[in-house]
Amino acid sequence: MANKKLNIGKVPNLRFPGFESEWETKKLGEIATFSKGKGISKSDIEENGITECIRYGELYTHYREIITEIKSKTNVNTSTLVLSEENDVVIPASGETTIDIATASCILKSGIALGGDLNIIKTENNGIFLSYYLNSKKKMEIANLAQGISVVHLYSSQLASLSLSLPKLNEQSKISSFLALLDERVQTQNKIIQQLETLIQALRNQIFKRKRRFTDTDGRDSSDWKKVKIGDILKIGSGKDYKHLQSGNIPVFGTGGFMTLVNDYLYDGETVCIGRKGTIDKPMYHKGKLWTVDTLFYTHSFQSCIPKFIFHLFQTINWLEYNEASGVPSLSKTTIEKIGLQIPSIEEQERIASFLSKVDQKIQIEKAILEQLEMQKKYMLQQMFV
Known part of the structure; x- marks a missing residue:
């Protein structure tokens, strides 16, 4: 994973062999579109529900950068809900602290109902790569974008202004696959404990x-x-x-x-x-x-x-x-x-x-x-x- 340095600030410190081009700087708004989830209250959650769903609070307590298994279900009519597409990235639209709100997760399943107070990011880029990126290098920048005192809010217009450095899709895929394997090992270790x-x-x-x-x-x-x-x-x-x-x-x-x-x-x-x-x-x-x-x-x-x-x-x-x-x-x-x-x-x-x-x-x-x-x-x- 040695890095052949080109332009300082345009390539990472660690890099997989075979990737040499500089990363391209773009605004998140240039590579993504934004939407919001639709309200699913706590009382709407049913153990035997027919539709899998994600509520914004679960991003703090249950999910990590990749969402494959869904915790909650609901029987709310799907015609009134916002449903996910594979590769969607979700970030809370409100929360108690600015750090909490800077939490991104990539959904790998379509048809998942997305609750209110969720920013939904759709992109042709690798959603897993984007989630890891937003949760690490960009976490403090996202936290600084959030506004509010007792309750903080994060709007899509603020997310759109976020500056990113992106490699080609094949390098994004390589990085996200490696980090996903590392995360899988972490989760396995948690299960052992x-x-x-x-x-x-x-x-x-x-x-x-x-x-x-x-x-x-x-x-x-x-x-x-x-x-x-x-x-x-x-x-x-x-x-x-x-x-x-x-x-x-x-x-x-x-x-x-x-x-x-x-x-x-x-x-x-x-x-x-x-x-x-x-x-x-x-x-x-x-x-x-x-x-x-x-x-x-x-x-x-x-x-x-x-x-x-x-x-x-x-x-x-x-x-x-x-x-x-x-x-x-x-x-x-x-x-x-x-x-x-x-x-x-x-x-x-x-x-x-x-x-x-x-x-x-x-x-x-x-x-x-x-x-x-x-x-x-x-x-x-x-x-x-x-």
Whole structure:
């Protein structure tokens, strides 16, 4: 994919062999026509609908650059709808933020009903190439075109003014095919992770409902589990604000996960973090020095229990059941301490923790692979377009 440079700014940094001509600069309005979708409300969505449809909000949450499988269906009369043609590119016409609205997807199926608040772009160019291009090199430019405060809007007249650099159709096809294959690999990796996460949760449910038992080293059945309260077997510490601390090498955990680094720590050892406010239903395990923000609890001083076992057990608790707020979900230390559990002997805890941790380690390995694939895709998107 070495690039033979011609005119700086007229060719990409990475290029497939055999392509040498400069890319041509054109306005999107010169190579495309524009139209709008027609309203399909949430109440129009039917599980057994006869017409596949796309609503604008799904571009943010469900679809990527290529749309082949359609999520929603409707029974609205097709004579009142706008239907897609293969190679159509759709971009939201309204949204909550300018970045969200700069989201393009190419539809590879004809006859799909396109909902309101969708800009429809029709072009003789490769729609997949155009979607990847708009979502990478042109994303910020599109975001800057959007107008509005509480709700932002993006009009076809604004999109028409967008300046693009385009190769010949055969090079567009080569680039789009390569990126589609890379995306397919990313999606496959996501499915692998989803399947493993489903597996480990099923195993946890079997183990903690005692449908799956672990024998001791002599092959004898494990001892009975005993009832305890969380406050009987561990202590709960509160996180603190960290913004006044300087950058360092200690991880800071919040309810959303790892956040940043500081030069001090609240706790050193094994811990299971529990959300105090916000995301309260995603316990996290950590070993070593850490700092937790004030929306997160951390556990310590474990008695008759193993932290990694507790982490897996906490994954089976419906934490939202203990929510104490009508708005943003929140938990109190007192409430957590009163939650009842059943735990086995230390020996069985060790076997359970070891067994489940092997599956969890596999998940972390697959997530690391996914991160590398996404970084590769990001790099390619930056290098393969002008």
